[in-house]
Amino acid sequence: xxFWEPCFGKDNECCDCDCSWTKFLIWSAVVLVVGGLVxxxxxxxxxxxxxxxxxxxxxxxxxxxxxxxxxxxxxxxYNLTATVSLRNxxxxxxxxxxxxxxxxxxxxxxxxxxxxxxxxxxxxxxxxTVRVTVGGVGKPVxxxxxxxxxxxxxxxxxxxxxxxxxxxxxxxxxxxxxxxxVVVCPLQLQLVDPDVAATxxxxxxCTILRxxxxxx
Numbered sequence: 001x002x003f004w005e006p007c008f009g010k011d012n013e014c015c016d017c018d019c020s021w022t023k024f025l026i027w028s029a030v031v032l033v034v035g036g037l038v039x040x041x042x043x044x045x046x047x048x049x050x051x052x053x054x055x056x057x058x059x060x061x062x063x064x065x066x067x068x069x070x071x072x073x074x075x076x077x078y079n080l081t082a083t084v085s086l087r088n089x090x091x092x093x094x095x096x097x098x099x100x101x102x103x104x105x106x107x108x109x110x111x112x113x114x115x116x117x118x119x120x121x122x123x124x125x126x127x128x129t130v131r132v133t134v135g136g137v138g139k140p141v142x143x144x145x146x147x148x149x150x151x152x153x154x155x156x157x158x159x160x161x162x163x164x165x166x167x168x169x170x171x172x173x174x175x176x177x178x179x180x181x182v183v184v185c186p187l188q189l190q191l192v193d194p195d196v197a198a199t200x201x202x203x204x205x206c207t208i209l210r211x212x213x214x215x216x
Contacts, residue, residue, distance in 0.1 A: 048172045048216075049089045051122070053183045053206035055164065056129070057083040060189035063160055065141075065151045072142045076111050079135040080104060082164050084185055084206065087127045094173040095122040101167045102132050106160065107147040111139060117166070130166070162187045177215025183208060 061079040068074040082104075088095050100117035103110050115132045122128050143151070154160045166183040185206035190199040210216055 048093055048175070050181065050208050050210050051086045051088055051095060053185065053208060054085050055082065055185040055187055055204040055206060056085050057201050058187045058189055060160060060162070060191050063191055065148070066138070067148045071145045071148045074141050074143050074148060075138045076141045077137045077139070078111065080162070081131070081133040082187065083129060083131045084164065084166065084183065085127050085129050086122065088122045088124055090124050092124055094124055096171045096173070097122060098169045100130065103165045104134060105163045105165070107143060107150050109141055109143045109147055111141040112136060158191045160189045160191065162189055175215050177213060179213060179216035180211045181208070
């Protein structure tokens with residue numbers, strides 16, 4: 001049967017056991033702090049994260065389809081503005097974007113790819129906003145027959161499902177790799193009269209597609 005006995009030596013002086021435990025606790029704390037700092041540095045310098053994106057606003061003022069026969073010969077007229085935010089989640093690394101090509105599509109068929117956003121640098125932990133306005137009259141759109149029917153159905157409600165896509169190549173500060181990046185944002189758009197108060201847009205999370213490439 002064992003009993004705990006106070007560790008005192010001659011003249012009630014502290015034994016080495018207490019000092020050893022104190023040193024152990026101090027060194028353990030030091031190791032934990034250093035380990036935490038190393039982990040933070042690894043995340044900040046060795047690991048890179050792709051940007052995050054959301055569609056913050058979009059306004060559809062015109063969306064009219066002239067069905068063709070066959071459906072692939074249809075034409076469309078439109079006026080659309082979309083605002084997309086890109087956030088750089090990296091602690092240390094800035095991101096350099098090459099020009100962003102912007103395209104809009106309905107029911108899987110692209111109807112506008114005329115917009116381009118100039119190249120820019122994106123600071124760490126910051127948010128950059130991209131705003132694009134496009135329009136056209138009688139532009140060709142290669143819809144399928146089901147696509148034409150879907151347009152008619154959505155036109156009855158005044159609400160359209162449109163997709164905006166941004167294609168670019170980015171480079172992280174301090175790395176040589178150039179990384180293809182695609183941002184895809186689904187937009188639920190209410191057709192509005194420009195002379196009437198705009199409807200509230202539901203903020204939407206975008207999908208980020210990036211290349212499985214070393215350094216990216």
